[in-house]
Amino acid sequence: MPDAQGTTVSRPAARRSTQRWLPWVKVAVFVFALAPLLRLVLYGFTDRLGANPVEFITRSTGTWTLVMLCITLAITPARRMTGMAWLLRVRRMLGLFAFFYGALHFTTYFWLDQWFDWESMLRDVTGKRPFITAGFAAFALMVPLALTSPHAMARRLGGRRWQRLHHAIYAIAVLAILHYWWMRAGKNDLAEPAIYAIVVAGLLGARLIWMLRRPRPGARDTL
Amino acid sequence: MSTKKSCLRGTDIPASSITPRDIAMGRRRFLQASGIGLTGLGGAALGVFPSGAQAADSPGTGLAKLTATRNTRYVVTDKPTDIKDVTTYNNFYEFGTDKSDPARRAGTLKPRPWQVAIEGEVKQPKIYDLDALLKLAPLEERIYRHRCVEGWSMVIPWVGYSLAELIRQVQPTGNAKYVEFVTLADSKQMPGLSYPVLSWPYVEGLRMDEAMHPLSLLTFGLYGEVLPNQNGAPVRMVVPWKYGFKSAKSIVKIRFVEKMPLTSWNRAASDEYGFYSNVNPDVDHPRWSQATERRIGEGGIFTPKRKTLMFNGYGEQVASLYQGMDLRKFF
Numbered sequence: 004m005p006d007a008q009g010t011t012v013s014r015p016a017a018r019r020s021t022q023r024w025l026p027w028v029k030v031a032v033f034v035f036a037l038a039p040l041l042r043l044v045l046y047g048f049t050d051r052l053g054a055n056p057v058e059f060i061t062r063s064t065g066t067w068t069l070v071m072l073c074i075t076l077a078i079t080p081a082r083r084m085t086g087m088a089w090l091l092r093v094r095r096m097l098g099l100f101a102f103f104y105g106a107l108h109f110t111t112y113f114w115l116d117q118w119f120d121w122e123s124m125l126r127d128v129t130g131k132r133p134f135i136t137a138g139f140a141a142f143a144l145m146v147p148l149a150l151t152s153p154h155a156m157a158r159r160l161g162g163r164r165w166q167r168l169h170h171a172i173y174a175i176a177v178l179a180i181l182h183y184w185w186m187r188a189g190k191n192d193l194a195e196p197a198i199y200a201i202v203v204a205g206l207l208g209a210r211l212i213w214m215l216r217r218p219r220p221g222a223r224d225t226l
Numbered sequence: 227m228s229t230k231k232s233c234l235r236g237t238d239i240p241a242s243s244i245t246p247r248d249i250a251m252g253r254r255r256f257l258q259a260s261g262i263g264l265t266g267l268g269g270a271a272l273g274v275f276p277s278g279a280q281a282a283d284s285p286g287t288g289l290a291k292l293t294a295t296r297n298t299r300y301v302v303t304d305k306p307t308d309i310k311d312v313t314t315y316n317n318f319y320e321f322g323t324d325k326s327d328p329a330r331r332a333g334t335l336k337p338r339p340w341q342v343a344i345e346g347e348v349k350q351p352k353i354y355d356l357d358a359l360l361k362l363a364p365l366e367e368r369i370y371r372h373r374c375v376e377g378w379s380m381v382i383p384w385v386g387y388s389l390a391e392l393i394r395q396v397q398p399t400g401n402a403k404y405v406e407f408v409t410l411a412d413s414k415q416m417p418g419l420s421y422p423v424l425s426w427p428y429v430e431g432l433r434m435d436e437a438m439h440p441l442s443l444l445t446f447g448l449y450g451e452v453l454p455n456q457n458g459a460p461v462r463m464v465v466p467w468k469y470g471f472k473s474a475k476s477i478v479k480i481r482f483v484e485k486m487p488l489t490s491w492n493r494a495a496s497d498e499y500g501f502y503s504n505v506n507p508d509v510d511h512p513r514w515s516q517a518t519e520r521r522i523g524e525g526g527i528f529t530p531k532r533k534t535l536m537f538n539g540y541g542e543q544v545a546s547l548y549q550g551m552d553l554r555k556f557f
Binding site (some may be wrong): 015052053054060116126185189 | 315354423424495510517
């Protein structure tokens with residue numbers, strides 16, 4: 004959400020103190036979000052990626068895409084419940100990290116796994132492997148969101164249109180869960196996808212409940 | 227790649243030219259001790275060096291040795307997969323569905339004492355003690371390619387003898403058309419059984435002529451040692467021209483039956499896992515291609531996958547078993 008929507012704290016004193024430590028919070032969030040990649044690089048250089056490194060990298064980047072998506076989706080409910088408005092100021096970065104890990108995940112697939120076998124990938128995406136269709140759709144939907152993340156793009160689109168576009172994150176989260184679920188269905192083991200599904204269902208369900216409770220069209224609270 | 231078939235005759239590479247495990251391990255220890263290891267590893271991860279330079283802190287499994295004569299008819303030119311990968315990257319759902327689970331959790335399995343019951347359509351039904359089974363025929367070392375249905379492969383020096391040796395001893399009756407393998411299902415020893423991932427016990431099966439084929443190996447060891455628990459101790463099947471899951475692990479019962487057994491994976495998803503499950507690059511798994519495979523431990527992350535060979539490269543030996551069959555239908 005653009006800050007222009009009036010989401011900052013109202014009291015000037017609180018705003019001043021937030022402005023003092025917010026940059027540090029952003030640095031901390033950045034380092035935290037980059038840690039999974041640094042771990043992969045470290046593991047790569049110390050032979051800790053296991054017997055099938057490409058599989059390890061694929062799974063790790065996929066998991067972290069999902070985690071970043073969940074954290075991004077958790078910002079609004081967390082802000083509503085705690086009143087900590089500054090949370091919104093790190094949401095864009097977290098969303099971009101979700102895209103970043105999604106892009107690494109996709110790159111691992113088309114490069115390290117498929118080795119640019121476009122024909123085989125086209126078959127995967129167009130229905131041979133439905134879980135890849137779902138995953139690809141989720142990634143494709145993330146691209147316009149990442150491209151319109153800069154403030155300038157939000158201004159050019161206009162708040163309302165920008166907001167509507169970025170509601171696509173709900174579809175992305177559902178597709179990501181489906182992707183993970185179908186992938187694991189081959190293993191007949193759905194314990195982990197079920198955990199993520201419950202988290203995403205909770206995060207989206209909370210929004211649904213708020214929307215139904217306060218159906219005012221001009222509601223200031225962002226979903 | 228089709229030329230690979232000839233390798234099985236063992237003519238183009240003498241068995242002696244394959245690096246024995248202890249020498250390979252010694253070299254690895256040297257790499258680690260000299261500090262070349264770390265840089266070598268980085269290189270390996272980046273695909274600069276072949277995986278031979280990849281370090282393993284494993285000094286072997288440390289299990290009891292199994293004396294076996296190398297069978298030079300069953301030698302492949304492919305480099306054997308590092309023992310560390312062979313013993314830490316396993317599908318053995320009785321210990322969990324993650325491939326690292328069996329190595330971590332199979333310590334609870336007691337491979338001794340062990341008995342294997344021979345039942346069904348045989349003139350000599352009996353219960354074999356493991357030691358009796360080990361002595362039934364001379365042990366051979368055979369280096370086989372191993373292809374998992376998930377699209378990865380290894381090359382493993384197994385120790386065992388042809389299942390046919392056992393079958394000849396127990397004398398199946400004319401009614402025996404299939405062999406069914408029933409594997410251990412003891413929740414005290416196998417934590418994975420508490421999850422209904424598959425119907426336990428795990429059941430696999432072969433047609434009689436497949437079971438009698440000299441390549442079908444009743445297996446007791448790998449890399450010159452007894453099987454580690456995670457690899458199916460103390461006795462398992464290895465059927466190298468089929469996907470790995472056809473090779474039942476930790477076998478407790480071998481039944482000779484008239485009807486095609488309902489195998490565990492066939493029961494769980496009959497459209498995805500057929501009874502035959504021959505390695506076939508032309509018949510995709512419903513959810514992924516089988517045209518290529520990732521050879522575990524080969525090169526670094528930038529090494530492309532290999533093309534999968536029909537019957538995993540054993541076509542010359544086994545294709546005749548399936549003459550006249552539509553392998554798309556009988557997948």
